[in-house]
Amino acid sequence: MAAANMEKRVIVVGTRQSALALTQTGQVIDELKRISEKHGFDYTFEIKKIVTKGDRILDVTLSKVGGKGLFVKEIEQALVDGVIDLAVHSMKDMPFELPEGLINGAIPKRVDPRDCLVMRDGSSLDDLPVGARIGTSSLRRSCQLKHARPDLKLESIRGNIDSRIRKLETEGFDAVVLAAAGLTRMGWQDQISASIPVDVCLPAVGQGALGIECRENDKQIRQLLAYYNDTETELTVRAERSFLGALNGGCQVPIGAYCVISDADQGNKVERQLVMTGMVGSPDGATMLKEVMQGTNPEQLGRDVAAALIARGADRILAEIGG
Structure with a gap:
């Protein structure tokens, strides 16, 4: 019409x-x-x-x-x-x-929300050698990778996607961490050595x-x-952003969240549920707080996940780093 x-x-x-x-x-x-x-x-x-x-x-x-x-x-x-x-x-x-x-x-409709590794050699996080140098500007990424692999050396790296990839050679990194969505939108999917599972590295709020x-x-x-x-993307991102708002966080602090839609069978009907994981971690990766909750109201779900993390000390972690 x-x-x-x-x-x-x-x-x-x-x-x-x-x-x-x-x-x-x-x-x-x-x-x-x-x-x-x-x-x-x-x-x-x-x-x-x-x-x-x-x-x-x-x-x-x-x-x-x-x-x-x-x-x-x-x-x-x-x-x-x-x-x-x-x-x-x-x-x-x-x-x-x-x-x-x-x-x-x-x-609009979300693309791949995951973080990924662009590596010199290998095709998974486990392939990185002990003590490997990893480039990232994100506290969220570095704290989760340190938690998964305490041996890794996470170092700050800034710049556009192409300049960060070049630093693999020019600055001797073993890998750099990037958002898979950015590489996908640029048509550079072949640069991705390994996608990092969300249970290892929870994405930034709204990533993708x-x-x-x-x-x-x-x-x-x-x-x-x-x-x-895109209605489904809007609902999940609203939940994640509500979580961000409840924690008063920004894109430069170690906060991660990822919400998906799950259809739950309620006998004679299928009920649509939002399932969200939220994370707050210490910059050194020693403390990693995660909560998984579900609900139907995106804003309430985000606040509930944040409240559960605050009850476990997330507010103190963020206060210490100026979050």
Whole structure:
């Protein structure tokens, strides 16, 4: 059915300027063009590149830069100011609290949420030699890998995907840890030596999903994005983000969460359940707190998992590292 509103409009899409950000933004625009044509919107799209604080500071680990929204604040300000009409973010970069007047207009279908290893040799975590040097900028990844393999030497590494992969050779790492989703979106799946199981390394909140942010009062954009939203991904990511908000955490602290949908057989009917695992760990990997719970309300589930972890001391761990 064609949309009633046929007004012409140029929609300006804000994004970071990394190769991955531009690639995934291009993929989003391609899908929005398809939706526009299908539903009778007369929209064209253009990209506006925006440099964020996280992009400018590359010589310091993320956990030491401090603050939340390192990769989104400048883009969100452009959205508030009307310089852009929507923004494409990696959901794992988005803080729980959005600026007043902004919303997540769509959460498209998630791709592989796992972390992965790009290795010199081998095809699994177990193949890494004792004392192997592993590059990652993420406390979440390093604490879980240290917990699984205390012998590993986790070292800070920053930069775009391609520059981090190059450091295998230039800086002598045995492996680097990356999000499988980023490599998948770039078409570089063949670079993945091993996917890390979620029971070994729980993903970041929203990892593998995109957040398409817009102004709450922009009815045209919200109508367009409603066609792009994936309901199952939205529900699971809402649970994970509720968990993040309850712990007042950011993307640079050792917090992980992963929610899936499970259909439970209740006799004469099948009930859809959200099943979520949440994790808080100490940076050295010595303490690893995990909880698995299920429910039907995503926000409540996220808060419940967070409360269970807080009861076991997660708040103290986060307070010690400024989380």
